[in-house]
Amino acid sequence: MIEPHAPAPPGVRPDREPPPPGPARLPVRPATGRFLVLACVFVCAACGLVYELELVALASYLMGDSVTQASVVLSVMVFAMGIGSLAAKRLRRFAAAGFGALETTLALVGGCSAMALYAVFAWTGDWGGGWAYGPRVLLVAFSLAIGVLIGAEVPLLMELIQRIRRQDAGGAVADLFAADYVGALVGGLAFPFLLLPFLGQLTSSLLTGGVNVVAGAALVLGLFRRDLTCRARCLLLVANITVLGVLASAAVLVDDFERAARQAVYGDDVRVAVRTGVQEIVLTGGTDGRSLDLYLDGRLRFAGHxxxxxxxxxxxxxxxxxxxxxxxxxxxxxxxxxxxxxxxxxxxxxxxxxxxxxxxxxxxxxxxxxxxxxxxxxxxxxxxxxxxxxxxxxxxxxxxxxxxxxxxxxxxxxxxxxxxxxxxxxxxxxxxxxxxxxxxxxxxxxxxxxxxxxxxxxxxxxxxxxxxxxxxxxxxxxxxxxxxxxxxxxxxxxxxxxxxxxxxxxxxxxxxxxxxxxxxxxxxxxxxxxxxxxxxxxxxxxxxxxxxxxx
Missing domain, CATH: 3.40.50.150 (Vaccinia Virus protein VP39)
Structure with missing residues (x-):
């Protein structure tokens, strides 16, 4: 005689594994833990929007036609966010470790995206052939990668916030998206009014990556450290320190990088290079009988001869x-x-x-x-x-x-x-x-x-x-x-x-x-x-x- 299967618990499909049992073991009270998760959502949302705006601004500066560049970056990134959300379903059982690895990767990719895009433009843009499309291909690749990583954040954060204290799905989603949208507002305003004018495009993306990795590490290694094995904590700590070191080293060398890239674009005869509140102005030549050329935002305004x-x-x-x-x-x-x-x-x-x-x-x-x-x-x-x-x-x-x-x-x-x-x-x-x-x-x-x-x-x-x-x-x-x-x-x-x-x-x-x-x-x-x-x-x-x- 064939025995019937036992019914699955309410709310759990029989063909899926149940979520990890029990609430998270936190070093703080649940209310404080919930606040810290929402604060991390706020910071991550701000960083994510800065990455988007950075790609749009730099692509418009390097390749022109800001409407096309914004359309490409935003549409590709939103599409990739959907892919990231679906992919994150497989990480829900390891939400803390998955989120820590996710933020480390996002900080590295997003923080270095502007520098990598400018490097490809400066050193390969005049090689001709397929290399002429290098900056555009890299722009799409970064938009896809950053979009996938940003899209995977919300499902994992949803799992973490529910593990602190169970509540109805509608309320949890409302809290999560409220923090997300406010963070996006702050990031969207900070980029044009603070980061871009005071730090420039390259340094602002590196700083954003640093903030991103610190926020992710603080949440996982501080609040959810008991969800990780000792080996996982060590690996995540080493990865975060490594990414911070890479971003800090790049920030220290960014001026030398800019000078080298500028020489690759304009030649060795750069005499004046200044960024105003409106545009970058570069003068080449103009002394010792050499022709004076003026570039505005990388485009030749006039040639003196x-x-x-x-x-x-x-x-x-x-x-x-x-x-x-x-x-x-x-x-x-x-x-x-x-x-x-x-x-x-x-x-x-x-x-x-x-x-x-x-x-x-x-x-x-x-x-x-x-x-x-x-x-x-x-x-x-x-x-x-x-x-x-x-x-x-x-x-x-x-x-x-x-x-x-x-x-x-x-x-x-x-x-x-x-x-x-x-x-x-x-x-x-x-x-x-x-x-x-x-x-x-x-x-x-x-x-x-x-x-x-x-x-x-x-x-x-x-x-x-x-x-x-x-x-x-x-x-x-x-x-x-x-x-x-x-x-x-x-x-x-x-x-x-x-x-x-x-x-x-x-x-x-x-x-x-x-x-x-x-x-x-x-x-x-x-x-x-x-x-x-x-x-x-x-x-x-x-x-x-x-x-x-x-x-």
Whole structure:
């Protein structure tokens, strides 16, 4: 006769092993232990969000297009968190040991992620071939790894908090997620307002890893040490000390690492490297007859040996006509202002620059101030700190004879609104009767669709346009790419620079002021360049707006 199976206890499925019996043996009262677990949840959540934001910020800085980088990091990480939660089910019987090992691994991976990503970018980014995708592959790998580890935290912490004192699942989840969300809030605010400005990207990630490993070790080795065997405690202690040593050593050497990585990116001729509250500024050359190059956040802003060709093409066609009052949006390096002041009859030039640190460097650096002819010492030049869009909203209407938009390429996410229909409407309002607006619109040959979208957007704002281009022999204005001097990266540079001149009344004539002698641009060149640009026209494009960017 076959004997029937005994029924399983209530709440336990017969095909699953029951959880470890009995409450955890704690060195403190249960209420205190519960508080310490929730405090650890708070710290771990803050660290986890800092890792996420660190990857997004560094990827945006190194690879551009912050919307794409944020989407990749966050979507991959959330997906990986789900995988981590499922994987953690197998560790519930060893929750204390599993959580300790988890936090040790997370601290090492998350703390070193920024340094590893920057190293791959700096030393392999110009090797070409598959290596060009190294930073992107590593970004996805770190997002997956960190997401899996973060996702595994909550099930294990849930098991630990329930072992202190059993309560209904809903109440335990509510307590756990409340601490988790508050910790994420603190981490999300600490990163942009404390860690990034005061410690920088690399040191802040290393410090976060240190905090992470200390919090995990304190909870497991302090509160749940009786759940571990002596061997497990020793192994976990050694692992935590090792990870702390690695993070501390990296923090001590981070300045040397940055200098070496900067040399790998920019070459051996780095003369000035400073991080302002807005961006990183690097100057190379500029002494002993060497060309002065300016990099902003790793992207080549201008190359000294042919920057005059770019700035003359940007400014000179717009200065043909009345130009007593000129507004320059951007141009904190002073080079557009130099071209403006080269025309007789200029009474006032207002420069609206986002980064006062760049303006300060343009005033004081011998090489850069010599290149801009010391324009910021001219009494006709007035500098206003501000974001161009916001500044235009408060600008007096019908004031300027010429508005020069010397801004980064429209392909960069941060610049998209500065190439919107709303922005050009504000610029049009600031123009005096007969005034002219000129815009740098990116390379024509390399990105014709983006160039002609700028032109279509200006027309949608009620402006009459005259597009043109000039040949570029240097990657100087490719703001959508990290330029590397003397590397294969120059082969990916745009072959030209594109501009759009516009007025509110009729199509503006493309001509040069006859009172200024040409240096790199002649009337014949300008006419031919306009015909060359027109030959690339892309029709049927819709304007870009604030709520529907099209670049």
């Amino acid at each position: 042919d920057e005059r060709r770019y700035h003359e093409a940007l400014v000179r066609p717009a200065m043909s006509g009345p130009h007593a009052r000129v507004l320059i949006l951007g141009g904190g390096d002073g080079l557009a202002a130099r071209e403006v002041l080269g025309h007789p009859g200029v009474r006032r030039t207002d420069v609206v620059a986002l980064d006062p640190g760049l303006v300060r460097l343009a005033r004081t650096d011998p090489g850069l101030s010599r290149l801009n002819d010391h324009v910021f010492g001219d009494p006709r030049v007035h500098v206003a700190r501000g974001e161009a869009f916001h500044w235009l909203r408060g600008a007096p209407p019908a004031t300027y004879d010429v508005v020069v938009a010397d801004l980064p390429d429209p392909g960069m996410t941060a610049s998209t609104k500065l190439y919107s229909q709303e922005f050009y409407g504000l610029a049009r309002r600031a123009l005096a009767p007969g005034g002219r607006l000129v815009v740098h619109a990116g390379p024509v040959t390399g990105r014709p669709r983006a160039f002609w979208t700028v032109e279509a957007t200006m027309r949608a704002a009620g402006l009459h346009t005259a597009p043109y281009r000039v040949d570029g022999r240097d990657p100087g204005r490719d703001a959508g790419r990290t330029a590397r001097p003397d590397t294969a990266g120059e082969s990916r540079a745009p072959r030209d620079w594109g501009f759009v001149l516009a007025t509110a009344d009729t199509r503006p004539p493309l001509r040069l002021d006859r009172h200024v002698s040409p240096r790199t641009l002649t009337q014949a060149d300008l006419t031919a360049d306009a015909r060359a640009a027109e030959a690339t026209r892309v029709t049927g494009l819709r304007p870009s707006t604030l709520v529907h960017p099209r670049y």
